[in-house]
Amino acid sequence: MLNHETKDVWYIKEFLGHKRPNSTLKYINVEKAFSYKGKPEEIHVRIAKEKEEIKGLLEVGFEYIYEKEGLLLFKK
Numbered sequence: 001m002l003n004h005e006t007k008d009v010w011y012i013k014e015f016l017g018h019k020r021p022n023s024t025l026k027y028i029n030v031e032k033a034f035s036y037k038g039k040p041e042e043i044h045v046r047i048a049k050e051k052e053e054i055k056g057l058l059e060v061g062f063e064y065i066y067e068k069e070g071l072l073l074f075k076k
Contacts, residue, residue, distance in 0.1 A: 044076040
Protein backbone atom coordinates (compact mmCIF):
# COMPACT_ATOMS: atom_id res chain seq x y z
CA MET A 1 0.00 0.00 0.00
CA LEU A 2 2.83 2.38 0.80
CA ASN A 3 4.25 1.94 -2.68
CA HIS A 4 0.93 2.95 -4.24
CA GLU A 5 0.64 5.91 -1.90
CA THR A 6 4.21 7.24 -1.90
CA LYS A 7 6.22 5.62 -4.74
CA ASP A 8 9.19 6.28 -2.41
CA VAL A 9 11.43 3.20 -2.08
CA TRP A 10 13.59 4.86 0.59
CA TYR A 11 10.60 5.71 2.77
CA ILE A 12 9.22 2.18 2.40
CA LYS A 13 12.66 0.72 3.20
CA GLU A 14 12.82 2.68 6.44
CA PHE A 15 9.20 1.89 7.33
CA LEU A 16 9.81 -1.86 6.91
CA GLY A 17 13.17 -1.72 8.68
CA HIS A 18 15.17 -3.11 5.77
CA LYS A 19 18.91 -2.55 5.71
CA ARG A 20 19.17 -2.52 1.90
CA PRO A 21 16.83 -1.09 -0.76
CA ASN A 22 17.20 -4.33 -2.77
CA SER A 23 15.21 -6.15 -0.08
CA THR A 24 12.46 -3.56 -0.35
CA LEU A 25 12.44 -3.73 -4.16
CA LYS A 26 11.79 -7.48 -4.01
CA TYR A 27 8.60 -6.85 -2.04
CA ILE A 28 7.57 -4.03 -4.36
CA ASN A 29 8.08 -6.23 -7.44
CA VAL A 30 6.01 -9.04 -5.98
CA GLU A 31 3.28 -6.59 -5.01
CA LYS A 32 3.25 -5.17 -8.53
CA ALA A 33 2.89 -8.65 -9.97
CA PHE A 34 -0.23 -9.25 -7.93
CA SER A 35 -1.80 -5.80 -8.30
CA TYR A 36 -2.92 -6.41 -11.89
CA LYS A 37 -6.12 -4.44 -12.56
CA GLY A 38 -7.71 -6.85 -15.04
CA LYS A 39 -10.22 -9.57 -14.30
CA PRO A 40 -8.95 -12.11 -11.73
CA GLU A 41 -9.41 -14.97 -14.17
CA GLU A 42 -6.90 -13.24 -16.48
CA ILE A 43 -4.01 -13.66 -14.04
CA HIS A 44 -1.98 -16.85 -14.11
CA VAL A 45 0.86 -17.43 -11.66
CA ARG A 46 3.33 -20.32 -11.82
CA ILE A 47 6.36 -21.32 -9.79
CA ALA A 48 9.28 -23.13 -11.40
CA LYS A 49 12.58 -24.54 -10.23
CA GLU A 50 13.91 -26.74 -13.02
CA LYS A 51 15.35 -25.34 -16.25
CA GLU A 52 12.80 -27.17 -18.40
CA GLU A 53 9.88 -25.75 -16.35
CA ILE A 54 11.31 -22.24 -16.68
CA LYS A 55 11.85 -22.64 -20.41
CA GLY A 56 8.31 -23.93 -20.89
CA LEU A 57 6.77 -21.00 -19.01
CA LEU A 58 8.78 -18.44 -20.98
CA GLU A 59 7.85 -20.12 -24.27
CA VAL A 60 4.12 -19.72 -23.57
CA GLY A 61 4.39 -16.08 -22.55
CA PHE A 62 4.95 -16.07 -18.80
CA GLU A 63 7.04 -13.23 -17.37
CA TYR A 64 9.66 -13.70 -14.65
CA ILE A 65 8.78 -11.75 -11.49
CA TYR A 66 10.76 -12.86 -8.45
CA GLU A 67 13.09 -15.53 -7.01
CA LYS A 68 13.10 -16.83 -3.46
CA GLU A 69 14.88 -19.87 -2.06
CA GLY A 70 15.59 -21.28 -5.50
CA LEU A 71 11.98 -20.97 -6.70
CA LEU A 72 11.13 -18.58 -9.52
CA LEU A 73 7.75 -16.85 -9.71
CA PHE A 74 6.21 -16.12 -13.12
CA LYS A 75 2.97 -14.41 -14.16
CA LYS A 76 0.95 -14.13 -17.33
